[in-house]
Amino acid sequence: MxxxxxxxxxxxxxxxxxxxxxxxxxxxxxxxxxxxxxxxxxxxxxxxxxxxxxxxxxxxxxxxxxxxxxxxxxxxxxxxxxxxxxxxxxxxxxxxxxxxxxxLVLAASVAPLFDTSTDAAVELADEPSAEWLAVWWAVDGRGGDAELDVARRILTGVPALYAGLRVDGAVVSVARLALVGGGWGGLYTVATLPDHRRRGYSERVVRALLAAGAARGVRDAWLQVLASNSGAIALYSRVGFTEAGRxxxxxxxxxxxxxxxxxx
Incomplete structure (x- = not known):
């Protein structure tokens, strides 16, 4: 632990x-x-x-x-x-x-790991924009417009923060932090477009999002990741997450x- x-x-x-x-x-x-x-x-x-x-x-x-x-x-x-x-x-x-x-369920204490400095390339919002949704759906989506609308309703069914990293005018990496209360935040939908991977963008988005969550009172965060996704697990380990369940x-x-x- x-x-x-x-x-x-x-x-x-x-x-x-x-x-x-x-x-x-x-x-x-x-x-x-x-x-x-x-x-x-x-x-x-x-x-x-x-x-x-x-x-x-x-x-x-x-x-x-x-x-x-x-x-x-x-x-x-x-x-x-x-x-x-x-x-x-x-x-x-x-x-x-x-x-x-x-x-795997991974967890980390947020406050000791993240400061309040900002990454100018990462945009934060309380709602997912159409561009944000398009990036996530291009990576993780299964289905068409009807399924995307259902997914949007799921995402917005609870207060959350949405982060998007913009490169050359376009959002290329996104993530969501669900604000469920009790000092906990849930990290979801971490996705980077294939042509922009292996450049550290996902880690930048995650760090900026957790810093923003800490400013909103988030003390601890959790996430879920497929046990077979070694690349994502390595990313989350660098950020400070460790296994808390499965x-x-x-x-x-x-x-x-x-x-x-x-x-x-």
């Missing part, structure tokens, strides 16, 4: 709850012990179920109820599970689910499997 992190910050922090607030689904409901989230299929984070506020319910009835909630909306059932949810993970695998997107998704079939095709 990073020595810059307060000793009590990470063990007492529910990062799944922070992320749920920072990347808010357009619709949500409780199905037993599960919080189910829907956003027209745009991003796994906003279209998955997680065990909010307690242990995951691995009973066949509870899992079937979650599955029905997604299939009724034309979405494949999707569960977000941490490393502590081994029982439900094995139950889902037995029902034919596949594991996807192992993700999770993955369990992806089910859109259609109900035939009787006897899976084990409960």
């Amino acid at each position: 990073n020595s810059s992190l307060p000793e009590t910050a990470v063990p007492q922090t529910d990062f799944a709850a922070l992320a749920d607030a920072a990347w808010p689904a357009l619709e949500r409901a409780r199905v037993g012990a599960w919080q189910v989230r829907f956003a027209e299929g745009v991003t796994r984070r906003a279209n998955s179920a997680w065990p909010a506020g307690g242990e995951a319910d691995a009973s066949p009835g509870a899992l079937a109820a979650v599955e029905s909630a997604y299939r009724e909306r034309g979405l494949p059932p999707l569960f977000q599970l941490s490393g502590n949810d081994g029982a439900v993970r094995q139950r889902l695998i037995g029902r034919g689910y596949r594991v996807a997107d192992e993700t 999770y993955s998704y369990l992806v089910g079939r859109l259609a109900v499997p035939p009787a006897g095709a899976c084990r409960a």
Whole structure:
């Protein structure tokens, strides 16, 4: 654990709850012990179920109820599970689910790492501009204008800061810091256009954004990054982030499997 992190910050922090607030689904409901989230299929984070506020319910009835909630909306059932949810993970695998997107949760204490100096090339705003959205969507987007509109509604569903680094008159690197309260900020959508990579732009955007967050009262920050993304992990390590947890998704079939095709 990073020595810059307060000793009590990470063990007492529910990062799944922070992320749920920072990347808010357009619709949500409780199905037993599960919080189910829907956003027209745009991003796994906003279209998955997680065990909010307690242990995951691995009973066949509870899992079937979650599955029905997604299939009724034309979405494949999707569960977000941490490393502590081994029982439900094995139950889902037995029902034919596949594991996807192992993700690291990284955290850092902001104040000791960032000063209030400014990077003149980095622009900050409280709303994502069309140019900002275009850069992010060009790197991470999946879909067309309709999906981008859903993504914009997710992004703006909670107060946030948006940073964009401009080179030769055009924004080429972006990031978002969700302001969820309690001194925490969530770092999301770090993206640099392919032709402008390996020039340190993402690190400049991240540092400027966290400095701006510190000025808004952010004391600690977290982010999520795919465990396979070694380049991004190296970037965040340079900035001061270290691992605080991990999770993955369990992806089910859109259609109900035939009787006897899976084990409960």
